[in-house]
Amino acid sequence: MSVRLVFLRPRNPENLGAVARAMKNFGLSDWAIVDPRTLDFATARRVAVHSEELLDRPRVVATLDEAVADCAWVVGTSSRKVRGKRRLLPEEVAREAAERAPAGLTAIVFGDERSGLTNEEIDRCHDLSAIPSLGEQPSLNLAQAALVYCYEVRARATSGRPPAPLPVAATDGELERLTASLRDLLRDGGFLAGPERHAVKDLVAPLRRARLSGKEARLWIAALKKVGRRPA
Template identity: 75%
Template structure:
């Protein structure tokens, strides 16, 4: 099976056994792309004891400093959180997997997991394009990090196996997260110049930018938006 277009992103993982178990889960279901931001442990010996037959993933982790760096080249960023946030969809894991494959021609999907103790911060939740949560029972809603990675990896694999072999015509390449961030910055500047943002920004720019993200802009469209907004901003 071809490389699956999904990157697992772990933020501030502290437990080395979780690293090893997450690597094993990825290998189980055919995922190899992962990024670790602000790694909280360097006990790779303990991680290797758990990463049975997935030691090669531990030998080449992509270590980054921030969520921004981890997802800059991804077209769709999904945060795992049970919170409800206005303007962001909340998808079940299987829906994330299906849409990730549908978006494969546009670019990679990042599935983002927060640290073991507190998950994603509010800022990180807002940074993601959409959200997803595992529908757990009320008696124990919290899922171990490595177990959560396994469940999403399983759903991606299942969706890939169920997908029809025929693919539609090549879709335009989707705008990356970094390109969408530049569009949002240009939008903010244009609105300030026009007097729309006379006071504190609050949620206006974020909500407007969220609508652009939902539109799934192509790279060409993102460049056009950026040029137009920068022209307006100079007005």
């Protein structure tokens, strides 16, 4: 399945073990751990019943950028409402991930157990998703939340006809390079004379929603750089 689970700053080794078990339950194997606050994989293994092999090969990286650079769609799990970002149910994420699978990898990003995703991390995500829990107890345990998404991804992957082939989608890394090229051009042209605020993010948002192919993103980058090199 073309889905990667990304866990930011996990603190509890039992959670990692339970996540590994949930992934094995529903056939997922691609995951990345960003800046872990625990490396107690021995404790995690005691919870990862019949799923210990997943704890032998997690991709441990330092930053969210590293974890999602090769992904075409990045979804952050947060109940916050953020301008310009869709807020999807888990089943909607799974359905769209299945549709996007021929074009590229989807990352589902989980924040740390205490405070979730930071503002900067939410900005890095293309869309957001939340599990509709009750108001008196809105937060879920990290492994419980991961299990819900694992189930939905599996259910969508095994239902219905396979989607029609799509062009290979632009990766998050390519979209970030496009954003940087646009930012440089706008600064050189005087459009960004002061603090950036939301200008670049708002201008790039329609391009992210358009699901650019890798070829289209590279063409945008080349065009922006070419225009930026023209003499004033």
